[in-house]
Amino acid sequence: MQSVNRVQGRMAPLDLADVDTDQIIPKQFLKRIERTGYGPYLFYDWRARGNFVLDRPEYAGASVLVTGANFGCGSSREHAVWALRDFGFKATIAPSFADIFRANSYKTGLLAVTLPDSQVRHLIDLVSEDPAVEVVVDLEAQAVRGDGFSYRFEIDPFARECLLGGLDEIALVERHEPDIAAYENNRAAWLPSVS
Amino acid sequence: MPKTLAQKLWDAHVVHSVEGEPDLLFVDLHLVHEVTSPQAFEGLRLAGRRVRRPDLTVATMDHNVPTRGGVRAADDLSRKQMEVLAENCRREGIPLHQIGSRRQGIVHVIGPELGLTQPGMLIVCGDSHTSTHGAFGALAFGIGTSEVEVVLATQCLPQKRQGDLAVNVVGELSLGVTAKDIVLGLIGRTGTSAGQGHLVEYRGPTIRGLSMEGRMTVCNMSIEWGAKAGMVAPDDTTYAYVEGKPRAPRGAAWEKALDHWRSLASDEDAAFDGVIELDAARLKPHVTWGTTPAQVVPVTGRVPNARSETDERALRYMDLVPGTALADIAIDRVFIGSCTNARLEDLRAAAGVIQGRRVHPKVRAMVVPGSTMVKRAAEDEGLDLLFKAAGFEWRNAGCSMCLGMNPDILAPGERCASTSNRNFEGRQGSGGRTHLMSPPMAAAAAITGHVVDVRELL
Numbered sequence: 001m002q003s004v005n006r007v008q009g010r011m012a013p014l015d016l017a018d019v020d021t022d023q024i025i026p027k028q029f030l031k032r033i034e035r036t037g038y039g040p041y042l043f044y045d046w047r048a049r050g051n052f053v054l055d056r057p058e059y060a061g062a063s064v065l066v067t068g069a070n071f072g073c074g075s076s077r078e079h080a081v082w083a084l085r086d087f088g089f090k091a092t093i094a095p096s097f098a099d100i101f102r103a104n105s106y107k108t109g110l111l112a113v114t115l116p117d118s119q120v121r122h123l124i125d126l127v128s129e130d131p132a133v134e135v136v137v138d139l140e141a142q143a144v145r146g147d148g149f150s151y152r153f154e155i156d157p158f159a160r161e162c163l164l165g166g167l168d169e170i171a172l173v174e175r176h177e178p179d180i181a182a183y184e185n186n187r188a189a190w191l192p193s194v195s
Numbered sequence: 196m197p198k199t200l201a202q203k204l205w206d207a208h209v210v211h212s213v214e215g216e217p218d219l220l221f222v223d224l225h226l227v228h229e230v231t232s233p234q235a236f237e238g239l240r241l242a243g244r245r246v247r248r249p250d251l252t253v254a255t256m257d258h259n260v261p262t263r264g265g266v267r268a269a270d271d272l273s274r275k276q277m278e279v280l281a282e283n284c285r286r287e288g289i290p291l292h293q294i295g296s297r298r299q300g301i302v303h304v305i306g307p308e309l310g311l312t313q314p315g316m317l318i319v320c321g322d323s324h325t326s327t328h329g330a331f332g333a334l335a336f337g338i339g340t341s342e343v344e345v346v347l348a349t350q351c352l353p354q355k356r357q358g359d360l361a362v363n364v365v366g367e368l369s370l371g372v373t374a375k376d377i378v379l380g381l382i383g384r385t386g387t388s389a390g391q392g393h394l395v396e397y398r399g400p401t402i403r404g405l406s407m408e409g410r411m412t413v414c415n416m417s418i419e420w421g422a423k424a425g426m427v428a429p430d431d432t433t434y435a436y437v438e439g440k441p442r443a444p445r446g447a448a449w450e451k452a453l454d455h456w457r458s459l460a461s462d463e464d465a466a467f468d469g470v471i472e473l474d475a476a477r478l479k480p481h482v483t484w485g486t487t488p489a490q491v492v493p494v495t496g497r498v499p500n501a502r503s504e505t506d507e508r509a510l511r512y513m514d515l516v517p518g519t520a521l522a523d524i525a526i527d528r529v530f531i532g533s534c535t536n537a538r539l540e541d542l543r544a545a546a547g548v549i550q551g552r553r554v555h556p557k558v559r560a561m562v563v564p565g566s567t568m569v570k571r572a573a574e575d576e577g578l579d580l581l582f583k584a585a586g587f588e589w590r591n592a593g594c595s596m597c598l599g600m601n602p603d604i605l606a607p608g609e610r611c612a613s614t615s616n617r618n619f620e621g622r623q624g625s626g627g628r629t630h631l632m633s634p635p636m637a638a639a640a641a642i643t644g645h646v647v648d649v650r651e652l653l
Contacts, residue, residue, distance in 0.1 A: 015504070016504065016505065016508070017503070017504075017505050018387050018388075018487050018505055020487075020617075020619045022598075022617070022619040022620070022621060022622050023619065023620060023621070026621055026625070027598050027599060027600045027622075028599075028600070030230050030258075030600065031230070031259070031270075031272035031273055031275075031276050031600070032272070033233035033234065033237070033275065033276060033279050034234065034237075035234045035237075035238075035340075045620065045621045045625050045626075069388065070387055070388040070391075070421065073387060073388065073421065074323065074418075074617060074619060075322075075323050075598075075617075076231065076321060076322055076323040076337040076338060076339055077230075077231065077339075078231070078234075078339035078340040078341060079340075081339075096388060096391065098388070098391070098421060099391055099392060099421070099423055100323060100337055100338065100339055100418075103338070103339060103342065104339035104340075104341065104342075107339065107341035107342065108341065156355060157215060158215065158216050158217055158355075169341070169345050169353065170242070170244065170344065170345050170348045170349060172353070173219060173345060173348075173349040173351050173353060174348075174349060176210060176211045176219055176351075179210045179211045179219070180210055180219075180221070180349065180350070180351055183210045183221050184221075184350075187221075187223075188451070188452070188455065189448060189451075190444035190448040190449070190451055190452040191223055191313070191316070192223075192224070192310065192311050192313060192442040192443075192444075193250045193251060194249075194250055194251070194252070194253055194290045194311070194442070195249070195250030
């Protein structure tokens with residue numbers, strides 16, 4: 001994974017709660033066997049209906065998606081994160097995220113930042129009024145900053161460290177090889193195996 | 196220190212634990228399917244890694260498989276995805292239940308029926324409905340593709356410890372009310388995200404009284420209210436289900452396993468972070484009206500007024516007017532299937548409603564067994580003939596119209612009574628409208644051509 005530290009850019013508002021991963025990347029685009037190439041299909045059905053917020057010219061090139069609570073609920077498909085990333089987003093900000101979506105984001109280097117409702121509301125109002133406004137999402141400092149405000153956010157310290165260092169999770173696990181081998185040797189004999 | 200069931204399961208799988216880092220957990224069973232695995236296998240290959248424990252990994256084809264016409268009926272991309280899975284499994288020595296084989300089926304249906312799912316295990320799969328396996332007193336949860344790759348490579352997964360919630364269900368279910376109505380009623384109360392960051396234990400006399408199939412239905416939908424996992428402590432019902440299954444322990448091993456399984460219950464004074472009480476005696480059959488599973492009311496109710504932008508959006512998408520009686524909603528399609536409700540008991544319950552009646556002439560209805568083994572078992576007792584005589588299509592096993600990644604999809608604007616788990620916009624086909632309900636309720640809707648209280652037909 002590439003390391004992530006700081007995202008500076010314009011925002012795009014998606015002022016909806018409970019946006020599920022079926023909307024973020026509809027199922028007909030899950031048949032690819034690659035990790036890339038999903039950008040054109042992000043929010044495909046919503047965009048196909050026309051006048052979708054992300055297609056408005058003033059939000060073109062935005063790198064921070066600001067959205068409602070429980071973002072990324074539903075299916076575990078990591079394709080949702082890949083699609084957001086391929087489209088150009090480097091961070092999402094919401095009052096809450098579905099657990100699997102947040103985990104997928106961390107593994108892929110997409111910052112998923114949780115802020116209180118009122119602060120998310122402020123950001124949505126801000127960008128709706130002035131699409132050109134820029135923010136900085138600073139992982140090192142754990143803050144979202146803009147003109148006249150700085151919002152601190154909490155993030156799991158280990159996830160933060162992995163993102164900042166661009167660490168390979170498999171390599172991290174492999175450090176514990178002796179523990180894994182010891183655990184394997186002590187597993188109960190009745191446990192099922194398919195060999 | 197008293198522990199919850201979830202804590203016991205968690206602690207039993209800790210390989211390494213240190214302050215400030217996630218616990219490293221050992222995975223007893225890794226289930227794999229064609230859609231969320233190709234990039235993980237590719238990642239392994241690029242890094243020169245192999246699958247550590249192919250003997251603890253089982254693959255099946257379910258999401259993309261056509262439910263008639265075999266692999267030839269699949270589109271090119273789906274067929275390619277299935278071929279890639281077969282190739283990956285061949286190379287890594289992972290057993291694969293491929294399309295056309297006698298043990299193929301939905302990943303969450305075949306695990307239990309093969310006896311691979313047992314109490315006390317930690318089970319993961321790149322699929323959010325993995326919580327289904329929690330019905331056996333296992334810790335089971337869905338993961339993303341990057342995590343699939345970690346598990347393939349190491350058989351372990353770093354996970355941050357989660358909170359504990361209990362859902363205590365009391366009261367006897369009345370006739371026509373099912374496990375599906377328990378979980379829909381629950382989600383209607385909790386909303387879509389109350390379970391976030393938590394492992395949920397479903398408990399109480401009503402849960403004890405459910406069959407394994409019913410418990411699986413409840414645990415299956417844990418993710419729909421945001422929970423990391425859902426589980427039920429194992430008991431005699433569990434042991435009776437597991438005993439004799441192909442991969443279940445036998446003889447002396449069975450006795451040893453049983454000794455361990457009997458310890459898998461929350462200690463009496465174990466503390467939960469929250470307890471939700473539900474009275475099942477007051478539950479009626481439930482039906483969703485909107486585009487999240489939390490937008491749900493009893494079938495005797497009416498489409499509610501919008502209380503949020505999300506509600507308004509859902510009403511528009513579903514083309515419904517507040518105040519409409521649920522029973523006045525006409526339907527075009529019926530889908531009885533999915534990892535939520537496509538086991539033998541579900542098919543029997545649906546068949547029980549039909550009793551010589553016929554599918555309404557304006558409705559196209561299909562039954563998709565959860566696995567090839569469920570299909571055979573149903574055919575052995577003549578359920579296929581009963582469904583077909585009533586006008587239902589009788590299909591081969593697969594995820595089918597639960598998510599429409601295969602030829603089974605709704606046309607835009609079509610309205611479906613569905614036993615699946617998600618009524619999201621476009622879930623069953625772009626522009627399609629989904630009403631979630633139990634198998635008996637879906638069968639009743641097929642007969643009458645509209646949403647109906649199944650209790651009127653019993």
